[in-house]
Amino acid sequence: MRVLCCLDGTNIEQISRAVSTMLQPDTRTIGLLYVLDSGPLGEIERQRERFFRGPHPPMARREQMRQAEQASTRDILEEGNRYLPGAEQLQREGRPEREIVQCATDWAADLIVICPRSPKNPGPPLGPKSVGHVARFVLDHAPCAVLLVRGTEIK
């Protein structure tokens, strides 16, 4: 079974616990996906346009931002590998919800494992708004089964 785990930099413990509980190591192929959200960069571009500048910051600044993004992505994926050794690392850039769905298709995932929200922004454990917009989009559009890993507080 090809399992695509969606990381956000804070949820690896929950994801790895769920995967380890449900699937034996010899029956699974794990993909660790981290999507670098392009939304904040869009906001920076909008700000620049408001102040009559071109959309992109100067080259040196862009490079600095790019390096920080890459370092952070590498960190998150390597951390994921410590919890789920041998997993394939996948990284994308764009709107997370769309990239997850697209990656699941491209990687031929059988199962997507995702948290309803970032543990840093938990929201209500059940009921309306308990599922954030990224997970909601994935649930609505995923090309395969989706495992929604809720927080421990529900117990």
Add this chain to the structure above:
Amino acid sequence: MLLFFHLPTLTKTLLISLVALLTLIGIMVRPFKLNEATIAMSGAALLLIIGLINPLDVLTTLSSDWNTFFFFLGMMSLSALAEAAGLFDWLAAQAARLAGGSSKRLLLNTFLLGTMITMVLSNDATALILTPIVYTLVTRLRLPVIPFLFACTFIADSASFLLPVSNPINIIILSSFRLDLWTFLRLLFLPDLVVISINIGIFFLLYRRQIQGKFDAKRLPSAAESIRHPAYFRYTCTALLLIALAYIIASALQIPLSLVASGGAFILFFGALLWKQITFKDLGKQISWSIFGFIGGMFIIVRAVENTGLTTQFGQLLIHLSGGTSFGAVVVGTTGSAIGTNLINNIPMAIVMRAALGAAGHVAPTTRLGFIVATIFGCDLGPNLTTVGSLATILWLLILRRRNLDVSGLDYFKVGILVTPLMLLAGALTIWLLLL
């Protein structure tokens, strides 16, 4: 051309109004993604070509506003030269270090740093230079980006009426209405502190979950890493301190602030050339030249409208709506400027309000003062209402959302619509109390 033909006043007024209206609509809608400067300059050129404004009038209008043009030039150069020294990166690294690993304290320090930069180097520096630096920093620290990014976006406007130099809009308005430094500080400094406190308070409430916990300080870059050339860095710090002092003295003595901004930029540029930290070409790239076309175009269009007497009527309407009281002046001035600024951008709104108030005729001094201060306040803070740009953009985003397209801009709008009215209300109330 039409200068050679006699046109009835009414026809001339209608034609000028039509061009002005189309220009403002063009700025709001930006057809074919046209730059606002192109639209404003086209409107001004049209008025000039068809003879609805006298070329001499154009020259007089542009030359009388030299202070605004040179201030914009000086301000943008100062920020670019300070950035070349690595000052903003160094300050951000220090702010992060002082947070002691606490995400909450880092958010607070981002606000304080943004306030400090805006106060001395204007909102432009905070929004354009500090924002990507903070983005890089929080990405490295693996913290949620949005609260910190928004902190920069919001504080750039929220802190922009602490001093006359904190926002070029202030210079546009003060070029016509001379307020001494004491009056400016008396009526706007305290309201700005109130606004900044509300801004910080609401952000801590809104993002309380995201900013919980600690960050790993080992991920922070060293402050020394930010300094590209120690001698130029020291030179820049000393020069900026002197420039800040000169700003205060010039404001107190009512000396045009563009002289300090341009003079300061020249001093920094000299140092940058000496230590080979920037070239003339690089500095030129950091400056938004189109803004001069935009402001110039708007000055000409509003001048043509002024000639028709429409701005006088608009000014009288404002006075009438305010009921001639200082309370009314603050309410009408703030509301009108804040809404207008989201419709047509704050620069044209400030120019329109300036023309209207200048031609409004006799009003009580307190009411007049109330209008001037409220205009500065509304035009400076108003853009926070629709952080994505303008109400026209918001409407477009709403249409897109209806078509099931994911639009992140609306998420930003939600914060603006929640925070800004509260800040406008509290700030306007404080201004009114200070006017009494």
